[in-house]
């Protein structure tokens with residue numbers, strides 16, 4: 001049987017972890033996989049997470065199954081964190097999932113159950129695992145323009161013109177905040193226009209929100225998702241706790257499906273539970289319980305929010321430092337986009353050859369499409385990166 005298998009391509013982002021590890025130059029710089037790092041290069045366990053884990057270990061009296069949809073308390077706190085009061089709670093079906101990727105996978109499976117022929121529209125570019133899962137599930141896929149490689153901002157005209165080609169029932173995947181891989185984001189006003197076209201075409205939004213709190217703040221980063229959620233009868237939202245709680249390996253995420261009314265919510269909830277049962281029975285619990293503990297406890301929550309703010313402001317400061325340094329070295333403002341981008345990533349906007357040159361000559365690792373993880377920098381490495389960019393003639 002196994003002789004029938006053919007080789008699979010390595011995941012281009014995750015492969016960088018091993019490549020960077022194997023790099024022997026001591027001054028190497030890792031701007032690859034989207035994992036937050038502090039100034040020493042460590043990915044810390046957040047203070048509130050440590051404390052919540054301590055309480056869980058002390059107080060937990062059973063490891064019996066939680067339930068197919070996960071702990072209802074986790075759904076409650078996450079719906080509140082992401083959606084606030086933008087939609088009636090009775091309209092929201094939700095299941096815990098293994099990370100944000102698990103939520104995306106379950107969302108796409110739900111689309112396939114409900115509308116087998118629907119085309120899923122993705123921004124060009126998007127996180128490479130989006131098209132990969134869609135292809136694997138045998139679903140129809142299309143792209144809308146998103147990134148302007150000249151300005152390194154959003155190609156809004158291209159985007160709006162491509163969305164005119166939507167058909168009724170098509171699903172449009174939108175990044176809730178901190179677009180991955182570009183770092184370029186739609187403004188609230190632009191998203192309102194996108195919503196207008198989607199409503200006209202009777203398309204369904206699917207929001208991937210994996211970096212809430214990494215852009216402009218927890219509530220601010222949820223604004224666009226909330227606007228989308230309240231503008232449609234149906235909406236899918238995949239949210240990840242990997243980044244904002246720093247619990248990458250715990251695989252903690254949630255899929256929310258907003259239904260037209262309470263009846264539709266009931267059926268949708270059953271279908272979400274069914275999909276969980278088919279794929280992994282019940283979702284991982286530890287990370288979800290940590291998140292619930294933090295969000296339900298005012299002191300832990302305040303400490304988590306404070307640490308998340310430190311993280312966010314640290315990344316903003318690095319963005320500004322890099323933009324300033326490049327302005328000084330090039331005597332131009334063509335790298336100012338780095339300060340305007342939001343989230344962990346910025347797409348530098350150069351060729352794979354240049355990315356390879358930065359790796360070969362300077363030990364600087366980034367994704368082949370020139371996506372840089374800003375959190376991989378620190379105040380000392382910013383000038384080194386800036387000089388390498390200029391020396392390479394980017």
Ligand code: LMR
Nearest residue numbers: 013032033034035127180
């Ligand atoms: C990334 O984009 O680097 C992260 O979301 C990690 C991943 O799984 O690709």
